[in-house]
Amino acid sequence: MKGIKKSQLSNFLQQVSAKYSLYVPAQVDGVTRFQKYSSEREPFLTANTQLSPKELFFPQTEQLYCYETHKQEVKVEELAASSEPQVLFGVRPCDMQAIGVLDDVFLGKGYEDVYYRAKRANTLIIALACSQAEATCFCDSMGVDPAFAPQADLMMYETEDGYLIEALSDQGKDFLQEFSSALEELRSEKPQAPACELKAETDGLVEKLQKMFEHSVWAELSRKCINCGTCTYLCPTCHCFDIESKTRGGKEVKFRCWDSCMYKEYTLMAGGHNPRPTKKERVRQRFLHKLQYMPERYGKWGCVGCGRCIDKCPVNLDITKVIRELREVEA
Amino acid sequence: MNPLVPIIGKISKIVDETPDTKTFHVTTSNGKPFTPLPGQLAMVSLPAVGEAMFSISSQGDDHLEFSIKKVGMLTEALHDAEVGQEIGVRGPYGNGFPLDFCKGKDMLFIGGGIGLAPLRSLINYCVANREDFGNLQVIYGARSPADLCFKEELFETWPKVRDMRVDVTVDKGDENWQGNVGFVPAFLEQLNPSPEGKVTVTCGPPIMIKFVLQSLAKMNYQPDNIITTLEMRMKCGVGKCGRCNIGSCYICLDGPVFTLTQLNQLPNEY
Numbered sequence: 001m002k003g004i005k006k007s008q009l010s011n012f013l014q015q016v017s018a019k020y021s022l023y024v025p026a027q028v029d030g031v032t033r034f035q036k037y038s039s040e041r042e043p044f045l046t047a048n049t050q051l052s053p054k055e056l057f058f059p060q061t062e063q064l065y066c067y068e069t070h071k072q073e074v075k076v077e078e079l080a081a082s083s084e085p086q087v088l089f090g091v092r093p094c095d096m097q098a099i100g101v102l103d104d105v106f107l108g109k110g111y112e113d114v115y116y117r118a119k120r121a122n123t124l125i126i127a128l129a130c131s132q133a134e135a136t137c138f139c140d141s142m143g144v145d146p147a148f149a150p151q152a153d154l155m156m157y158e159t160e161d162g163y164l165i166e167a168l169s170d171q172g173k174d175f176l177q178e179f180s181s182a183l184e185e186l187r188s189e190k191p192q193a194p195a196c197e198l199k200a201e202t203d204g205l206v207e208k209l210q211k212m213f214e215h216s217v218w219a220e221l222s223r224k225c226i227n228c229g230t231c232t233y234l235c236p237t238c239h240c241f242d243i244e245s246k247t248r249g250g251k252e253v254k255f256r257c258w259d260s261c262m263y264k265e266y267t268l269m270a271g272g273h274n275p276r277p278t279k280k281e282r283v284r285q286r287f288l289h290k291l292q293y294m295p296e297r298y299g300k301w302g303c304v305g306c307g308r309c310i311d312k313c314p315v316n317l318d319i320t321k322v323i324r325e326l327r328e329v330e331a
Numbered sequence: 332m333n334p335l336v337p338i339i340g341k342i343s344k345i346v347d348e349t350p351d352t353k354t355f356h357v358t359t360s361n362g363k364p365f366t367p368l369p370g371q372l373a374m375v376s377l378p379a380v381g382e383a384m385f386s387i388s389s390q391g392d393d394h395l396e397f398s399i400k401k402v403g404m405l406t407e408a409l410h411d412a413e414v415g416q417e418i419g420v421r422g423p424y425g426n427g428f429p430l431d432f433c434k435g436k437d438m439l440f441i442g443g444g445i446g447l448a449p450l451r452s453l454i455n456y457c458v459a460n461r462e463d464f465g466n467l468q469v470i471y472g473a474r475s476p477a478d479l480c481f482k483e484e485l486f487e488t489w490p491k492v493r494d495m496r497v498d499v500t501v502d503k504g505d506e507n508w509q510g511n512v513g514f515v516p517a518f519l520e521q522l523n524p525s526p527e528g529k530v531t532v533t534c535g536p537p538i539m540i541k542f543v544l545q546s547l548a549k550m551n552y553q554p555d556n557i558i559t560t561l562e563m564r565m566k567c568g569v570g571k572c573g574r575c576n577i578g579s580c581y582i583c584l585d586g587p588v589f590t591l592t593q594l595n596q597l598p599n600e601y
């Protein structure tokens with residue numbers, strides 16, 4: 001199988017970055033996330049990134065349009081939702097699955113989000129199979145194969161001597177063609193998929209949850225949550241946003257920014273009514289959204305088992321433990 | 332077509348309905364911004380203040396109407412606006428009322444306060460397409476005579492429509508009030524319209540809806556033939572921003588109109 005020798009990796013990335021806007025996992029200021037490639041920046045490939053790649057399609061803040069108001073007049077100027085051709089290198093299978101979830105949300109159900117589409121349609125994704133599961137990984141419980149990402153354009157496997165690479169989509173094939181001179185025949189074999197030690201038992205979960213909306217377990221499960229929102233910002237599938245205005249360089253700009261169902265204001269209505277007034281309703285919303293509503297609406301889990309929320313929740317609210325408790329209590 | 336960017340329209344007329352509710356007519360240089368179905372929603376914005384979702388309470392050949400109660404920053408700014416003010420509108424959003432289901436049937440509308448606004452779009456549709464519907468009846472209540480919305484239609488226009496009756500009640504009368512005094516649910520039971528061949532559409536304060544539904548059940552109305560509209564906080568209007576869900580339903584796309592049968596299947600979180 002064709003591949004890239006480890007010693008040739010930076011050479012390959014440099015060739016790609018000469019033609020495309022290339023993003024690689026890297027550590028910057030103590031945080032691992034997808035960064036624009038530069039030759040001084042060593043790609044971080046030993047584990048998944050702390051921040052998910054969703055910010056490349058759905059940035060934390062994004063301008064929507066400009067407007068001007070003068071006395072009774074209002075003028076709106078649309079901002080072109082464009083993007084340069086970009087390549088994402090080293091996306092893990094769980095995060096690729098999460099991008100598939102975002103595709104369903106932003107491109108499906110009758111309306112296309114033009115800002116998301118502009119970036120998504122212009123991006124080629126090279127996924128990297130995991131050869132080792134972290135203690136917080138449970139993707140294989142959520143229908144993800146840690147060694148394969150079927151929705152990626154290309155699939156890469158780390159071996160002893162390098163990275164095997166195969167094309168999964170037509171764009172992926174063209175890309176391999178384009179950079180064929182940087183590839184060589186490697187002798188190694190595809191490695192075995194790692195097994196996650198952390199598990200979540202999900203059989204029959206949706207059906208059970210459909211009967212548990214009013215269950216007393218939600219009060220118990222939400223007790224320690226401080227509604228900080230960390231879990232939702234880190235989650236690769238969370239897509240909620242707010243729309244707000246700001247003044248930038250004398251211009252008024254409408255922008256959207258990540259929002260979180262963990263906050264009271266999220267559902268607070270102008271008259272003061274709030275359908276999710278306490279953390280019990282908000283925590284229930286988060287877990288039911290991922291484990292019941294998403295499967296009902298899009299036919300897939302809203303959790304891909306990446307483990308980020310487990311790793312970073314300040315009070316240790318672990319979604320796999322939540323799933324376990326939900327299974328154990330009587331519906 | 333970018334669903335998040337508003338069209339700019341102009342307020343062409345403002346009607347004072349009650350001390351805290353005004354109806355705004357919005358038009359553009361090309362006529363109405365779009366042609367909604369009765370019961371659909373639109374995002375209305377004063378870009379410098381904010382944007383919020385409102386039901387479109389009626390439409391004319393060249394304009395849309397929004398009946399807006401003062402409850403927060405945006406609605407206060409709208410109430411301060413004058414004719415000629417340009418505003419943003421985008422939409423239409425949501426499912427609207429099930430017209431095909433309603434056609435050929437008698438229609439009973441039960442509204443309270445500003446809750447008559449979404450019903451009005453359908454009432455005026457029924458009036459404009461009179462031959463498509465059976466008898467029409469509106470039962471409407473507000474806190475006081477001054478709080479009644481759409482007085483001209485209630486007391487002048489609608490009662491003159493063929494086979495249409497309008498019954499109005501107030502919680503508390505004043506020296507000039509000659510009509511019924513009492514809450515909507517009690518008034519409904521007193522009028523006791525037969526459920527036979529009827530579709531009932533109700534909208535109002537949550538507490539009124541709760542008791543109206545109880546009264547309708549007592550009077551033998553079936554959940555399949557009872558329709559209501561829901562309200563949630565909204566930002567995008569197109570099922571992306573996440574906040575308007577009730578269970579796996581997004582009110583901006585799958586609602587705001589539901590039959591009672593559908594509502595009973597949703598989690599109780601609205």
Ligand code: SF4
Nearest residue numbers: 225226228229231313
């Ligand atoms: S990270 Fe933990 S504490 Fe913070 S909102 Fe999420 S579950 Fe609650």
Ligand code: SF4
Nearest residue numbers: 235303304306307309
């Ligand atoms: S819910 Fe937690 S484990 Fe699941 S995808 Fe989101 S961040 Fe990852």
Ligand code: FES
Nearest residue numbers: 568570572573583
């Ligand atoms: S308003 Fe954004 S999802 Fe409904």
